[in-house]
Amino acid sequence: MTLREGRGLARHTVTAMLFLACAVVFGGGGSPNPATEIILQLAFVACALGWLWLPTPDGRILMPRSRRFWWICALVLALPLLQLVPLPPAIWTALSGNEDRAAALALVGRENRWQPLTHSPARTLASLLAIVPALFAFFTSAALDAKGRRALAATIAALVLAAALLGAVQVSMGPDGPYLYAQNNRTLTGFQANRNAAADVFLIGMAAGAAFAAPWLAGGVERNGRRPGLLADRRAAAVALAGFVVLLLFATLFTASRTGIALLPLVLIGVCAIVWPALREFGRWRWVPPFAALAAVPAIALAALPGGNTALGTVAERFVFADDARRELWRDAWFAVQHNWPLGVGVGGAQPALLAAERLEVLQPLVPNRVHNDYVELALEGGLPGLLLLVAIAGILAYSLWRSWRDRPDERSLTSFGAVAILIVALHSFVDYPLRSMALACLVGTGAGLLIGTPLRLAHNEPSA
Numbered sequence: 001m002t003l004r005e006g007r008g009l010a011r012h013t014v015t016a017m018l019f020l021a022c023a024v025v026f027g028g029g030g031s032p033n034p035a036t037e038i039i040l041q042l043a044f045v046a047c048a049l050g051w052l053w054l055p056t057p058d059g060r061i062l063m064p065r066s067r068r069f070w071w072i073c074a075l076v077l078a079l080p081l082l083q084l085v086p087l088p089p090a091i092w093t094a095l096s097g098n099e100d101r102a103a104a105l106a107l108v109g110r111e112n113r114w115q116p117l118t119h120s121p122a123r124t125l126a127s128l129l130a131i132v133p134a135l136f137a138f139f140t141s142a143a144l145d146a147k148g149r150r151a152l153a154a155t156i157a158a159l160v161l162a163a164a165l166l167g168a169v170q171v172s173m174g175p176d177g178p179y180l181y182a183q184n185n186r187t188l189t190g191f192q193a194n195r196n197a198a199a200d201v202f203l204i205g206m207a208a209g210a211a212f213a214a215p216w217l218a219g220g221v222e223r224n225g226r227r228p229g230l231l232a233d234r235r236a237a238a239v240a241l242a243g244f245v246v247l248l249l250f251a252t253l254f255t256a257s258r259t260g261i262a263l264l265p266l267v268l269i270g271v272c273a274i275v276w277p278a279l280r281e282f283g284r285w286r287w288v289p290p291f292a293a294l295a296a297v298p299a300i301a302l303a304a305l306p307g308g309n310t311a312l313g314t315v316a317e318r319f320v321f322a323d324d325a326r327r328e329l330w331r332d333a334w335f336a337v338q339h340n341w342p343l344g345v346g347v348g349g350a351q352p353a354l355l356a357a358e359r360l361e362v363l364q365p366l367v368p369n370r371v372h373n374d375y376v377e378l379a380l381e382g383g384l385p386g387l388l389l390l391v392a393i394a395g396i397l398a399y400s401l402w403r404s405w406r407d408r409p410d411e412r413s414l415t416s417f418g419a420v421a422i423l424i425v426a427l428h429s430f431v432d433y434p435l436r437s438m439a440l441a442c443l444v445g446t447g448a449g450l451l452i453g454t455p456l457r458l459a460h461n462e463p464s465a
Contacts, residue, residue, distance in 0.1 A: 011054045012062050013148040016140035017155045019047040020446065023137060024159040024201070027438035028192035029181050031369075036180075037130075040438055044133040051140070064142035068396050069452045073135055075389050075396075079382050080128040080347045083118040092117065097340040097383075118346025119353075127348035134441035141449025146411050149450055153211040153417060156443065160205025161244065163190030164251040167198070171254055188254040197437040199260020200428055202252045203267045204421045204443050206245050210274040211417035213241040217278035234278075245271060259428050266427075270420040274413050326372045326431065332357045333371040337380045344383030353380055370436065374429035397422065400451040411450075418450030 022043035026036040055061055064070075089112045093102045101119060105111045118124040141152055167188035170177035175186050181193040192198040216237035245268070252260050336345075336357040345353045354368045371377035378386045404415040425434045425444050434440045 012051060012140075013144055013151050015047050015050045015054065016137075016144060016148065016152060019043060019133075019140065020137060020152060020155050020442065021159060022047075023133065023442035024156070024163070024439050025191050027133070027440075027442060028190075028197055028201075030193055030197075030436055030438075033181050033193060037438060040133060041129070044136055048136055062143050064139065064449075064452060066142070066400075066452050068400055069138070069142050069449075072393055072396055072448070072452070073138070075393050076131060076135065077128070079386055079389055080118075080124050080131070082385075083124050083346050083382075084116050084121060084128070086114040086116050088114055095343060097343055100339075116346075117343055118349060120346055120349040123348030123352075124346045130438060131441075133438060134445040137442040137445035138449045138452075141446045142452040143449075146408075146414070149411070149414050150212060150215070152446055153208045153414060156208035156446070157205055157212050157244070160190075160201055160208065160248065163192075163198070163201060163205075164188075164247055166190050167251055167254065187256045188251055190251075192437065192439065195255040195257040196260060196428065196432045197434060197440055199252050199255040199257035199263075200424055200434050200440055201443070202248045202255070203260060203263055203424050204440075204447075206248050206267055206271050207274060207417045207420040207424075209241060209244045209248075210271040211413045213237055213244075214275050214278045214413035217241070217275055241275070259431050263424060263427060267420065267424065270416065270423075274416045274420070277412070329354070329368055329372055330376060332368075333373070333376050333380055337376065340380065340383065342384040344379070344381050344386060347381045347386075350377050350380050370433040372432055374433050374435060377433065397448060397451055404451050414450045418447035421447030422451075 022040055026040045026043070029036045031037075052061060092098055092115050093111065095117075101115075102111050105113075105115075116124075141149055144152070166178065167190040170179060170190075171188050177186075179186070179189065180191060187195050187198075189195055189198040190201065192201060217234050249264065249268075252264060255261075332354060333350075336353045339357070340353065350371055351369060354371065358368065371380065375390075378390060382389070401415065401419055405412060408415065422444055425440060428434050435444065
């Protein structure tokens with residue numbers, strides 16, 4: 001790679017890092033906070049224009065080389081785009097699940113007009129626009145070379161560390177702390193509006209820190225043209241990573257997110273897996289991190305049990321599921337899914353459908369905003385086509401993970417980080433809606449790009465796949 005090519009790639013890397021920083025800081029408010037989401041949308045436009053304005057040395061636009069990237073983008077956009085296409089009345093009225101809709105429109109004399117598949121076109125269009133920044137994060141991480149992707153991992157780790165430090169101030173000051181959003185759980189949330197999204201960000205940050213530190217642990221990062229190669233330097237990197245992980249572990253605990261805390265052991269195992277190849281040179285000391293990871297969570301749980309009035313004791317008290325309203329919400333959502341099967345109500349239309357399906361015996365003053373299970377919500381909004389698209393995307397990502405692990409052994413720490421980031425959100429989606437946070441959606445997009453990306457040095461020699 002020439003100096004000119006390196007500078008060109010560096011500018012693209014900085015653009016991707018700036019966008020990722022804006023996504024993490026301003027993308028955590030969700031739909032109740034449109035002002036910060038508008039900031040993120042404007043940042044996306046600026047960064048996308050900047051990316052297009054910075055061509056490669058041969059005059060082309062830097063973009064992913066793999067067809068799998070474009071297939072995933074097409075599948076993600078297909079559902080809302082198809083749901084927005086107007087259909088003649090002879091077609092949409094004949095489709096299963098539209099009987100009530102046709103009857104309601106007949107009351108105002110509009111049953112013979114063209115209508116899209118979605119019941120809420122404005123909500124579907126808004127959801128489509130909200131997808132685009134996450135796809136841009138996917139685009140940038142898939143287009144950059146290994147050095148650029150490692151810089152993205154470092155950016156995520158630094159941003160999550162800043163969020164944890166902000167969260168420490170929030171916890172120390174209590175309800176009067178510097179929270180970014182009014183709709184807040186008043187626990188440690190950092191840049192996010194709720195505890196669950198904050199926990200996922202901290203968990204992803206652990207894996208990002210491990211991916212960035214892995215080359216340092218192996219003594220493979222050049223400084224001033226020389227490789228450290230000293231065991232002392234690698235031990236310093238190991239101590240720094242351990243402190244970083246412990247800090248984020250406590251930050252996750254103080255979010256009081258039950259699922260986030262339950263995912264801690266899995267993420268700690270993932271962190272150990274990311275750095276394990278680099279730890280083999282440490283001899284018998286390499287076993288310390290795995291055993292410490294296995295012992296950390298039970299030790300903290302035991303410390304929290306007797307402290308009913310402490311912060312950790314308050315966290316422990318949340319693990320009482322008797323008053324969890326999710327089960328009733330899932331029953332209503334499942335009824336709505338069956339009533340609108342197989343095409344669904346349209347992307348973004350879950351809330352009106354939930355209101356219509358809510359039973360009187362569980363009626364509450366608070367309006368249900370989400371299903372609190374993204375898979376059931378996808379079945380409600382996208383029906384059978386949405387579930388089939390999800391299976392197809394998951395299959396492409398799984399194949400990409402295998403290809404990346406086989407073809408890019410030097411980047412396995414980044415590949416593992418991308419897989420861990422996707423797995424965290426995929427598991428949390430069974431009981432919540434993490435992808436509705438644009439910050440988390442962009443982090444997942446970045447993780448997916450780490451599985452897809454093709455090294456530029458192979459771009460002209462290796463066929464796309």
